[in-house]
Amino acid sequence: MHRILFTLLLLLPVALRADLAEMDARFSKLPAAVLVTDPRGVAVASFHGKDAKATLVPVEGQPFSHAQRIQTEKKPPFAYSANLGLRNTVPVAEGDSLLGIVHIRAVTLPAGEDEARTEFVMEKVGEPYTKSATMAITVGLRWEKFYIPFTARESYPVGGAQIVFRAGYDPQTIEIGGVQVVNFGKAVQRADLPYTPLTYKGRDADAPWRAAAAARIEQHRKGDLTVTVRDAAGAVVPGAQVRVKMQRHAYAFGAAVDARFLLTDSPDADTYRAIIARDFNRVVIENHFKWPLWSNDRKTGPAALAWLRAAGLEVRGHCLVWPGKKNLPKTIAPLLEQPDALRRAITDHIAEITAATRGQFVEWDVLNEPFTNNDVQKVLGEGVLADWFTAAKAGDPAPRLFINDYSILETGGIDTAHQDHYFATIKAIRDAGAPLEGIGIQGHFNTNLTPIPKLAEILTRFATFGLPIEITELDIDVYDEQVQADYTRDFMTMIFSQPSTSGILTWGFWEKKHWIPSAAHYRADWSLRPAGKAWYDLVFKDWWTPEQRGAADARGAFKLRGFHGDYVVEVEHAGRKTSQPLQLRGPATPLEISLR
Numbered sequence: 353m354h355r356i357l358f359t360l361l362l363l364l365p366v367a368l369r370a371d372l373a374e375m376d377a378r379f380s381k382l383p384a385a386v387l388v389t390d391p392r393g394v395a396v397a398s399f400h401g402k403d404a405k406a407t408l409v410p411v412e413g414q415p416f417s418h419a420q421r422i423q424t425e426k427k428p429p430f431a432y433s434a435n436l437g438l439r440n441t442v443p444v445a446e447g448d449s450l451l452g453i454v455h456i457r458a459v460t461l462p463a464g465e466d467e468a469r470t471e472f473v474m475e476k477v478g479e480p481y482t483k484s485a486t487m488a489i490t491v492g493l494r495w496e497k498f499y500i501p502f503t504a505r506e507s508y509p510v511g512g513a514q515i516v517f518r519a520g521y522d523p524q525t526i527e528i529g530g531v532q533v534v535n536f537g538k539a540v541q542r543a544d545l546p547y548t549p550l551t552y553k554g555r556d557a558d559a560p561w562r563a564a565a566a567a568r569i570e571q572h573r574k575g576d577l578t579v580t581v582r583d584a585a586g587a588v589v590p591g592a593q594v595r596v597k598m599q600r601h602a603y604a605f606g607a608a609v610d611a612r613f614l615l616t617d618s619p620d621a622d623t624y625r626a627i628i629a630r631d632f633n634r635v636v637i638e639n640h641f642k643w644p645l646w647s648n649d650r651k652t653g654p655a656a657l658a659w660l661r662a663a664g665l666e667v668r669g670h671c672l673v674w675p676g677k678k679n680l681p682k683t684i685a686p687l688l689e690q691p692d693a694l695r696r697a698i699t700d701h702i703a704e705i706t707a708a709t710r711g712q713f714v715e716w717d718v719l720n721e722p723f724t725n726n727d728v729q730k731v732l733g734e735g736v737l738a739d740w741f742t743a744a745k746a747g748d749p750a751p752r753l754f755i756n757d758y759s760i761l762e763t764g765g766i767d768t769a770h771q772d773h774y775f776a777t778i779k780a781i782r783d784a785g786a787p788l789e790g791i792g793i794q795g796h797f798n799t800n801l802t803p804i805p806k807l808a809e810i811l812t813r814f815a816t817f818g819l820p821i822e823i824t825e826l827d828i829d830v831y832d833e834q835v836q837a838d839y840t841r842d843f844m845t846m847i848f849s850q851p852s853t854s855g856i857l858t859w860g861f862w863e864k865k866h867w868i869p870s871a872a873h874y875r876a877d878w879s880l881r882p883a884g885k886a887w888y889d890l891v892f893k894d895w896w897t898p899e900q901r902g903a904a905d906a907r908g909a910f911k912l913r914g915f916h917g918d919y920v921v922e923v924e925h926a927g928r929k930t931s932q933p934l935q936l937r938g939p940a941t942p943l944e945i946s947l948r
Contacts, residue, residue: 439514448536450474484503577596580909582908590905591903594903625663670720673698761795792821797829
């Protein structure tokens, strides 16, 4: 029985999987569509990669006559190191609804496994390889048919997109046939297309990880509060009425925000600002402190930062150095051929931007995505990474300094090359004595939803550094909104339960201001998707201490257990009232409050 992991969210129990005949019937009722791929299908596919080979073979008993047999002889460094690919033969417009249809079977399985794997991808040809579809597929020895609905994230001219089947996995042999990608344009919504239901490990209501996570949350995210009420003479006041109200979490629950839109005057912008101020306690400005934008606009970012701080929000800085050529300002990229000038330019940039924002950020992403963005390191050497942290701390000693990267928790948790590089980079920077003070781990999930227990395994490894770990860029993009909601719930629960973590930030929250619109918590009309409701219910219901009222006991004490956060304590007795703010942290917090 196949198992599919689709970017962002969760796992559908086998008993609830839609019947293939039902999906075929849904497909038959759809309006006419345009075939995007060559009608000859895999017969004209090309194969690239080492340690694997593809052969066109005849097939009997299927609605297609040939398939590509891909034999992986040795696992290459990356899943994309071996690819079977097709190009689009007609143009595709941004926002079009498309459907991939493919038949796959395993011929031989990886050692010790009962399924083989591949990944269906439709992406831009060339940098930045923007992906409109990513679906991880596992399959047994029988032919299986897969429906993959998706929306074009950008427009593609003829030949501008590639439909890819990745084969860079453990030794196995699979066959792929009957490949089509059809385009319904804007006439059909993605939600109306047939689909192969999604799943992930750990979704079951009685999954063993749930009880352990709940116990960790109880231990590490809650504390005991004792309020002792005294009168002006210092004597305890039995019977005093006490009310305790939670104001905000100690743990960071936040989002990326669009600085320009934040400052816009419109009804949608009013709603946008209201949700930011209401739902989050930490935010990150998505783009306007990245070097290319900062070099052209030094007003929008600081103005948005001022608004956010006035609203009482903590703000992360993102990011000081993104060391890939494509992410440097156009005036800086040519300096890759002038090492001394490049080194000075980066140091000057860090000094300038930290001086301009001194004392206003609680955290800075000093280094972003060093695994795939390494053009600067190739010129200046890996040792320069530690220098940037030292420069950032000299420019502004207040914020915690973070490194940030992706594909650590994503891709099913199997991108060990990326994980190992990140671990080694963190170690090298710390060994150099640089002030690296936090580990940022992104969370851009697609079809390959990482098993929930695997998340804990990876986090445990990085927790050995003893640094706070923050999920900095969470989004989950899958076509099943219930799976999206369930994975949001389970991902957040596992992360929150890990004592090494300090926060979870989504990379946007509104469809019209989100780099992956279908991953946003709020739709364009501001209705809440199930994933957004899952977030809200956890943060403001399950993990929120409800208002507590009661009378002080014979010792003048009122006790409760609550989630770590900021509270207001109000006391009343014999016509006298007082209130006092309180930070509940750690296993126990005492408060003495005097009625004067």
